[in-house]
Amino acid sequence: MSxxxxxxxxxxxxxxxxxxxxxGELGLDISKLRGSTGLVTYDVAYKNTGATxxxxxFIDGEKGILRHRGYSIEDLANNxxxxxxxxxxxxGHLPNKKEYENYADLIRMHTLVNEDVKHVFQAFPNxxxxxxxxxxxxxxxxxxxxxxxxxxRIEEDFxxxxxxxxxxxxxxxxxxxKKKMGHPLVYPKNNxxxxxxxxxxxxxxxxxxxxxxxVLSSAMNKLLILHADHEQNCSASTVRxxxxxxxxxxASISAGIAALWGPSHGGANQRVLEMLEEIAxxxxxxxxxxxxxxxxxxxxxxxxxxxxxxxxxxxxxxxxKKSADxxxxxxxxxxxxxxxxxxxxxxALADPYFAERKLFPNVDFYSGIIYRAMxxxxxxxxxxxxxxxxxxxxxxxxxxxxxxxxxxxxxxIYTGEVHRPYPSWDERG
Numbered sequence: 001m002s003x004x005x006x007x008x009x010x011x012x013x014x015x016x017x018x019x020x021x022x023x024g025e026l027g028l029d030i031s032k033l034r035g036s037t038g039l040v041t042y043d044v045a046y047k048n049t050g051a052t053x054x055x056x057x058f059i060d061g062e063k064g065i066l067r068h069r070g071y072s073i074e075d076l077a078n079n080x081x082x083x084x085x086x087x088x089x090x091x092g093h094l095p096n097k098k099e100y101e102n103y104a105d106l107i108r109m110h111t112l113v114n115e116d117v118k119h120v121f122q123a124f125p126n127x128x129x130x131x132x133x134x135x136x137x138x139x140x141x142x143x144x145x146x147x148x149x150x151x152x153r154i155e156e157d158f159x160x161x162x163x164x165x166x167x168x169x170x171x172x173x174x175x176x177x178k179k180k181m182g183h184p185l186v187y188p189k190n191n192x193x194x195x196x197x198x199x200x201x202x203x204x205x206x207x208x209x210x211x212x213x214x215v216l217s218s219a220m221n222k223l224l225i226l227h228a229d230h231e232q233n234c235s236a237s238t239v240r241x242x243x244x245x246x247x248x249x250x251a252s253i254s255a256g257i258a259a260l261w262g263p264s265h266g267g268a269n270q271r272v273l274e275m276l277e278e279i280a281x282x283x284x285x286x287x288x289x290x291x292x293x294x295x296x297x298x299x300x301x302x303x304x305x306x307x308x309x310x311x312x313x314x315x316x317x318x319x320x321k322k323s324a325d326x327x328x329x330x331x332x333x334x335x336x337x338x339x340x341x342x343x344x345x346x347x348a349l350a351d352p353y354f355a356e357r358k359l360f361p362n363v364d365f366y367s368g369i370i371y372r373a374m375x376x377x378x379x380x381x382x383x384x385x386x387x388x389x390x391x392x393x394x395x396x397x398x399x400x401x402x403x404x405x406x407x408x409x410x411x412x413i414y415t416g417e418v419h420r421p422y423p424s425w426d427e428r429g
Contacts (some may be wrong), residue, residue: 012037019050023058040411050232052240052405056089056395057231061309066316068229069093077319082224083107083194086166086391089229090398104194110167111188111197113175114144121179130176130383131261137172139254141165149248161249162394170194173387174201177380186210195221198387203375215330219323219370226316226363227385229392230309235259235266236396241408243397256393257386266385269368272304273378276337276344284336286343294353304365305348306358316363324366324373333373341369 005028007014014036016028027050034040043049058067066073069088076085080094087095087103095103120140124133141164142148148161171188178185178201186201196212199220204210230236239256243249260266279289292300307314328338345361348354371381 007033007037007039009037009039014039019053021053022055023060034411040413042413046237046410051237051408052232052400052403054232054396054399055092056392056399057229059231059309061307061311064310064312064315066230073226073315074319077222077225077316080225081194082221082228082388083166085225085228089391089395090162106163107167107194108188108190110164111171111190113168113171116144117172117175118185121175124179129261130180130377130380131257131386133176133179134172134383134386135254135257135261137176138257139251141168142248142250145250148250158249158398162398165249165253165390165394169387169390170198171201173383174198176383177202177376180377180380193217195224213330215326216374219320219327220374222320222323223367223370223384224388226320226367227388229389229395232396233265234262235389236393239393239397240400240405243400244405244408246407249394249397252397253390253393256389260386260389261382266382266389268303269364269371269385270378270381272341272365272368273337273372273381275303276340279340279344280337284340286340286347290344290347290351302344302348302359304368305354305361307362310362312358313360314362317361317366320363320366320370321361324369327370327373331373335372338369338373341365 003018004015005018007016007030014030014033016030016033019027019029021027030041041049056069058070059065068076068085069092071088071094076088080088083104084094084100087100117137117140120137121133124136145161145164147157175185184206186204186206188197189200190197192200192212195217199212199217200210232240235256238259239252242255243252263271275289279286282288289300289302292298293302328342345365349360354360367385368378368381371384372378376384
């Protein structure tokens with residue numbers, strides 16, 4: 001096999017080196033194409049463009065494979081804690097026992113946020129979306145840590161910024177939930193593990209001890225792991241391209257949150273519950289909506305089924321389906337919406353139309369069910385996604401920074417008006 005491809009245009013020939021990844025992925029290096037030929041590639045939404053080389057996450061959508069630093073998502077979700085996976089993404093290897101204990105202790109030391117943050121929360125109007133709040137709070141963190149603005153700091157300072165982000169994000173998310181519910185804030189309890197501490201801050205009360213249910217803790221841990229990173233998706237690419245301008249990490253993460261907010265990305269699990277509520281409001285006839293989804297002339301689509309990347313099945317969905325069943329069984333929630341979800345799952349999986357098209361329930365379908373059963377409001381779902389994605393965003397940003405990658409600057413094919421003279425007022429009619 002040749003290690004170069006030829007691009008021939010008129011009398012010009014450009015030889016593009018073939019780049020090979022560790023899993024056998026092949027790509028054409030066209031970084032010098034424009035300088036040699038004057039041509040640029042045209043790839044709407046960059047769906048066939050590799051913007052970077054990365055050693056963090058590998059996905060094979062055809063085979064349903066997702067690995068972080070070489071470890072399968074199945075092994076990580078079923079055996080690791082979220083902090084272990086965060087350490088893996090950020091450091092490149094799983095921690096040994098001593099490393100893990102030191103890392104967990106370090107995170108515990110930085111879970112509190114500045115008391116002045118509460119004043120910012122008070123300024124948010126009632127009904128403001130939790131993602132807007134999180135995005136604001138994240139960018140505001142740079143004001144509390146002005147030393148983080150310098151992109152050329154020593155590594156120890158970078159490590160502290162990363163530690164603060166991993167430690168304080170659960171506290172901020174819990175504060176958003178408490179404000180939404182009109183409840184007093186619950187401060188971190190550093191005798192608890194990372195996930196249990198988050199659940200205590202979210203659902204606990206300052207007047208009584210909160211007993212963390214191990215089934216819910218396990219499900220929450222798995223959900224955070226399953227969302228920890230997903231290669232060069234919209235939000236990760238946003239974090240990297242904003243960071244490429246040497247913007248500080250807090251601002252870059254805030255931009256990632258903004259990208260995640262969209263219903264085509266992190267808001268998908270929220271749309272699942274909104275779809276189920278629509279079905280319930282219409283009378284609860286699941287089969288009617290399945291038939292609508294199969295009708296090409298009907299704009300209705302089943303949310304939470306199929307995936308842009310996974311052409312066979314979403315490996316994360318198989319993992320979290322079991323947790324969804326465990327959570328529903330443990331809580332014994334009598335919720336019509338969740339009953340509709342189970343009915344929809346059963347009927348869609350039994351329908352050849354969806355099986356032939358490989359439109360299986362994805363991670364967004366099951367995560368929405370779990371979050372609702374646990375008591376999270378629907379508009380908090382994407383915030384929880386952001387909590388899990390935090391170590392992935394940071395790892396992507398840090399990899400870009402250490403590689404010294406230049407500022408991102410896509411090209412375009414201009415289709416507007418050609419040069420024309422500036423008209424006088426009379427000429428404009």
